[in-house]
Amino acid sequence: MTLWQIIIAASIAVLALKLAGYLVPPALLQKPTPSRIADLLTVALLAALIAVQTLGSGQALTVDARIPAVIVAAGLFAIKTPFIVVVIVAALVAAGLRALI
């Protein structure tokens, strides 16, 4: 697969899922299990992505400046700091530590 093919396939898949919501009979929403799984699916994927993005480097697990950056980010989100500010601070923490060590 080329990068463009991946991008187009993923974009169409996500768009199709949005449109599918308008075709499904609303009765399905009354059933608690599908919506509960969809909710938890979002949580599980985001948590897994945090783990991989923080610890992974290719197929190896590494401990580096990303870990303190993510801990600082979590702390800032906990005190309701705006998204963009947290993302910038996290980048600065990692960049600062790498410049120092």
Place this chain on the structure above:
Amino acid sequence: MPATHPDDETRQQRLAVREGLAVGLATAAYGVSFGALSVAAGLDIWQTSFISIVMFSGGSQFALIGVLAAGGVAAGPAAIASAALLGVRNGIYGMRTAPIVGAGLWKRLAAGWITIDESTAVALAQPTPHSRRVGFWVTGVAVFIGWNATTLIGALIGDALGDTRAYGLDAAAAAAFVGLLWPRLKRMQAVAVAVAAAVVAATLTPVLMPGLPVLVAALVAVVVGLFNWLGGPTVPGWASARTKLRS
């Protein structure tokens, strides 16, 4: 449906417009981080903008570039699957917003495209049918314009930066996921799923090819959701959108 005084209706609509524009502005701010991170992951400016226009869903977009950054083109299928699975919730939102939008093929196509956390949340928070419709469209269009404009700005910045690790952009990507996850951790069940999924993904990283650990970790959600372990009374699928906005 309760009858509303015309003046009151106008006021509700104005409030819906204001709320929609405010949410659009806030969301636009982090389009910059997507644009920069996408270029850092190896995509060009065209590819980055294409994703923000067609896919137009923050979580799925960050997931796609995150998996591609870790595994390259070889992780393509896993990257597509991660983005699609994170997009499932938009389908659930669509079931809720369909009655708000009303009938008509073109109207529904356009509405589907802009059905995301923000437009759904603002729409459902409005008190009257008319203000719900106004809230949905204003928020969706405002976020769409802002998100795409700032994605482009971010991509240009990322392109100019060069060595992104030195600027800590890999840590910024992780922080972005934390920001998307944080408002969803209101209940014990969600926290347990998050911890378990993170452990599964980290443990499998050295064993499986990049991208697959994230997909296997998603099974945690399916199993816990199916048997409703640690779950109290069920919250409807769209409730997460509201929680997200409030936090």
